[in-house]
Amino acid sequence: MGKQLTEMLKGTLEGIVLALLSGRPAYGYEITAWLRDQGFTDVAEGTIYALLVRIEQRGFVDVEKVRSEKGPPRKVYSLNAQGREYLEEFWKTWSFLAARLEQLREGGK
């Protein structure tokens, strides 16, 4: 993997983060760590912060600043109603794409 994954993440990384946030609120540093844990070892920190800014500006998340004992304050993001709606759409789009690809893989074998 590597460059292929980078390209594939365009569009899906956003959904991944929103899906995570639909389960529980989280802050940037935490999300990055979680992603690495999930196997997305080379997702750049900067990428996540930029993504968070983006989804905040689009109004998909609510933000709360929370003091940390271990460093600077955390910006905790939680998915709001609009975000949930958008996530729904994301899953539909994903399903469509995944179905087509799965079909293609079968056929190619």
Add this chain to the structure above:
Amino acid sequence: MGKQLTEMLKGTLEGIVLALLSGRPAYGYEITAWLRDQGFTDVAEGTIYALLVRIEQRGFVDVEKVRSEKGPPRKVYSLNAQGREYLEEFWKTWSFLAARLEQLREGGK
């Protein structure tokens, strides 16, 4: 769908076309039509031609110019050994991503 799909296609559209070519040789116009048939109704023609140029330059396909009875000559692309190897990689990357997302969807429900 729409903008979400556009972003998701980055990286995957290439794999889709390669997968198609792994089944049979094809030319640009034909591929575009096939994609529309598959439900990718707003993939732009220009996108496909650009993609074909790209995968040719990377050496994933062999090209043959074939006369058409109905218009200008066709450029027929067929997947070569290197292309097949790359397609293998693509499927691995895709599997990884699809597995993570499927897992996320389960968890989020």
Add this chain to the structure above:
DNA sequence: TACCGGTAGCTAGCGACACCAAGTAGCTGA
């Protein structure tokens, strides 16, 4: 005291890719 490492967030510039828009060119049928 000075410094390092972990925690936490931000930003400017870059490359890759899909989209848009417009064009060229060959052929057929009205």
Add this chain to the structure above:
DNA sequence: TCAGCTACTTGGTGTCGCTAGCTACCGGTA
């Protein structure tokens, strides 16, 4: 002749993830 289908090309745009830096707070250690 000219519209319409076939078939390919090209220049410019926007989005997104990556690179590579930066600021800043805190604890422990030399």
